[in-house]
Amino acid sequence: MKGRRSVTRRDFLKGTAGFVVGAALSQALPAKSRAEESATVVLVRNEDVVDPAGGVRSEVLQSMLDEGVKTLLGKQESLKAWQSLFKKSDIVGIKSNSWRNLPTPPEMEEAIRRRLLDCGVAPEHAAVGDRGVLDHPVFVKATALVNTRPVRIHHWAGVGTLLKNYIQFVRQPSEYHPNGCADLGHIWTLPVVKGKTRLNVLVALTPQFYGRGANYFDRRYVWPYKGILVGTDPVAVDAVGAELLRLKRIAFFGEDRELDVAPLHIAEADKKYHLGVSDLGRIRIARVGWMEGALV
Secondary structure (H helix, E strand, O other): OOOOOEOOHHHHHOOOOHHHHHHHHOOOOOOOOOOOOOEEEEEEEOOOOEOOOOOEOHHHHHHHHHHHHHHHHOOOOHHHHHHOOOOOOOOEEEEOOOOOOOOOOHHHHHHHHHHHHHOOOOHHHEEEEEOEHHHOHHHHHOOEEEEEEEEEEEOOOEEEOOOHHHHHHOOOHHHHOHHHHOOHHHHHHOOOOOOOEEEEEEEEEEEEOOOOOOOOOOHHHEOOOOEEEEEOOHHHHHHHHHHHHHHHHHHHHOOOOOOOOOOOHHHHHHHOOOOOOOEHHHEEEEEEEOOOOOOO
């Protein structure tokens, strides 16, 4: 991406409410992250994945996911790429997102589970879940996790991200709402998830780039981007996803409109919890497929 720069507190504060700006600027993030040196995120797009009626073409999405995993891991064959992540003995929870207005497409859930079974994972050891994962037998015993959700704006966190998607792994999610959900990264240090996430897939088929208020949804601010972002570093994938929404707001409004809060949790996950790379200058975006209007 030409002219990339850090996803810093200043970047995220553009267009946020005045009182948030004032509070956040007093705690500016360092220019350099203390997490990994660099990261790769694969952007895969296909103009045929969403049909004219808004439905998802499962076979196209499966191909996109496979291309993303192969490119990420540098493999020529899809199955070998997946087998480098998962083994037959794994118990795998697919952490999805069931928000009614923009859920993880069932076609994505099925595509991931299909490849897990192809790797030899037992059917009873590969399950999809969101709410209730703390009591789900597969997630309780999981040796591996796949994290997938749509990217969208979010009232509490600024952007609904892969980092945010693990909030159901705590009994009291509201405890992580203060300060723009800045401490979501802490959840990733808990035993139930720590070190288990093998793959992150941020769904950007029809992202929501703007809105204000809790559970806000307006189809005027949803567009057929027809893409997915794939990576092993959730911070890096989220940084690219957040930048995609920001650039779409600029393209749509001619400026970066205010959100309820800035998505500070992405940079915090990097600098405070060392979960990955939030600096866009150190994130390589590998692009696969149709790139018209890609923005990032």
